[in-house]
Amino acid sequence: MPEAVIRTVPSPPGLLASLDPLLRQWLPRQRWFAGKGRPVTGFSLVAATELLPAGSRLGLHHVLVRTQQQSAPAPGAPEEPGDCYQLLIGTREALPPRLAPALIGHLTEGPDAGRTAYDALYDTRPAEVLLEALRTGARIGGLRFERDPEQEIPAGLEPRLLTAEQSNSSVVYGDTFILKLLRRVVPGVNPDLELPLALAREGCPRVPAPAGWLAADLDDRTWVLGVLQPYVRDAADGWELALREPAGGDDFTAEARALGRATAEVHTALARALPTVTLGQGAVRRLADGMAERLAQAARAVPLLGPYAPALSTAFTALADLAAEGRTWTAQRIHGDLHLGQCLRSPGGEWSLIDFEGEPAKPLAERRLPQPPVRDVAGMLRSFDYAEHSADAPVPGWAAACRAAYCAGYAEAGGHDPRTDPVLLRAYETDKAVYEVLYEARHRPDWLPVPLAAVRRLSAPEPEPA
């Protein structure tokens, strides 16, 4: 069993200077690096804490660095401060072969000269150090390891780094807990901790309750750096399950209905736990204007969208018109980025929702605003559409059946049936499809036909009632 770590000294002053040239190469190659395409020209140190003493067989530093980046890819573009990243830097005299994928580079100067720096989350001992610090509620330099005293965290759980494509990095401990270390970090309350904590207080079982978390207090602001949650063992995510169904011909509608119920339960608990507001004419106009602006930007970036833009924008004007007639909507805290990949089904058939970070590219303050819950519903409806298009043997009508079942389940569990609010639903679905066009054009051009098909559907005039 690892001993509790605990050195409260800051990392040595020369650390960043020696890491700088290595990080310039290494950081932009990481999946979770958010500033791709703009060359990194340097770093400034936000905080560094020594977790295991340099000079020992294994040195370990917790580091927050801010990048300095060019504002555009073009050579000579002006530099500006970029994002702040959380790194766990290990140093060893030599890296064993199992740690080869974690290599950052060889340090040639500073206090660790001659040693090899690597991403320590790949390594057992540093991951154990983090869990032990959480377990014991340690304070190390400016780092605060907090824990929920109600949950038992056993000592000595064996860590393994998740290798899934992620925006952050997660370590699973003995298939019992999962620690998500946020990579791009910002000061302020992070919904990925705030919302699961609020749901746990409400006794909502649909979201794994935080058992611990890591925070830093810097310049009078709190930075949430990581969250430890119970691990849903042998879970399958909704995307994997949905893709099995259209190909295999099994009926996914029962699962879609259960997912609708789970979403409504989470929304109901969030509405109880945190403030709700009424959106009147002015707020809805701003909402609709924001959607229209995102459409205009996306159409500039993806010319294929252009011909559909005028028809799509009618979804947003219809929303503003309804508000102008006096219709209001309730807004509350929501998931903010809900899709099938964010839903986990346990072997017992229970659904959990994860990853309440919201859309990471948006500012924290915006992500924490109350929003109509239909926004999450629209995200899920788009996801069923994606699943039908992505199946090896698509079954026409599969998504429509799942969408109906999801809405019915949502209504059954106390949510308003989203189909009774078609104008708001169409506006949010359109907004999401537009976002997806931009996302796919940038990240996965082969997938572009999926949201474009939705764009065609959403821009077609509604059929006349029979």
Ligand SMILES: Nc1ncnc2c1ncn2[C@@H]1O[C@H](COP(=O)(O)OP(=O)(O)O)[C@@H](O)[C@H]1O
């Ligand atoms: N509580 C959990 N139990 C089981 N697996 C989980 C849990 N939380 C996350 N995961 C797994 O970890 C992956 C990444 O988690 P997520 O919160 O989506 O991270 P990110 O924000 O980095 O994308 C998920 O797709 C899921 O497979």
Ligand SMILES: O=P(O)(O)O[C@H]1O[C@H](CO)[C@@H](O[C@H]2O[C@H](CO)[C@@H](O)[C@H](O)[C@H]2O)[C@H](O)[C@H]1O
């Ligand atoms: O993974 P994130 O939560 O950061 O979300 C981004 O990537 C998603 C893809 O991984 C993307 O989701 C889109 O594709 C999914 C299938 O891969 C589909 O289920 C979603 O409905 C669809 O939006 C998401 O938009 C993007 O923000």
